[in-house]
Amino acid sequence: MRSPKQDSAAFTQAPEAVFEAALGVLQNAGNMTLLAAHNGGRRLIARERPKMSNAKFLDIRVEGDAGAAQLHVTVGTDPRTPKAMLDGKANAKVLKNYVASVRGAVDESSPAPASPVADHCLQKKTEVPWADAGQDPEIELDGNIRAAYGL
Template sequence: MRDVKQQTVTFDLPPDHVFQAALGVVQNDKASTVLAVHNGGRKLVVRQKAKMSNPKFVQVYVEPTAGPSHLHVQVGSDDRSSRALMDGRANQKALGRFIEDVQGALDGSRPAPVTPVPDHFMQKKSQVPWVDPNTDPDIELGGSFKAMYGL
């Protein structure tokens, strides 16, 4: 990923609830494609393709702690696209919008219904089961993205 922007947000909610809100936001966004999801590990990798900017990758991880849950989000541009002057600014804006949408899904102001999805990652056009959340998925869409994600 290029021009990576990241943020961590803390919620006083169970980690599974926060993860389901993030998954619902992605599933209800027409420009987003889920590349990898692990429900038990609360990890999610998404590709976003906006009309007027370079494709972006979004990595989401919800970390459970003794008290609140921590939502970690990273947004970066696709390395295969041409470098644009505004990539960093567009990534920061996409990061802020994603976090606002998750907060809205959690407080009910922007409902994001969730469709259950099995733990998987994409290998070209097929879904491969993602068994161990501690093992990084080898996402492949015509070329390996594993190195791009830093996974």
């Protein structure tokens, strides 16, 4: 990823509820594609295709125990796109908006219902099982982006 931006947010809800909210926000956004999901490891990888800037990758992880959860989000520009002066600023904006949307979904001020997904990653246009959340998925889009994404 190019020009990565990271943020974390603490929640008093269970990690499962925060993960479901994070998944719902991705599924309800019109410009996001879910590239990989692991329910047990509470990890999501998505690609955003904005209209006026370069495509972005989001790496989302939810950690914690029954009483509290921590949401970790990293946003970076697709390294296969041309470099732009405002990549970092655009990534920070996407990050801020995504974390705010998850907060809204968790506290139900702006609900984002989630549909269940299997543990998978995309290889070209085929969903392949993602068995071990400890290992990064082998995602392929229009060629192998694994090395470019940094996985």
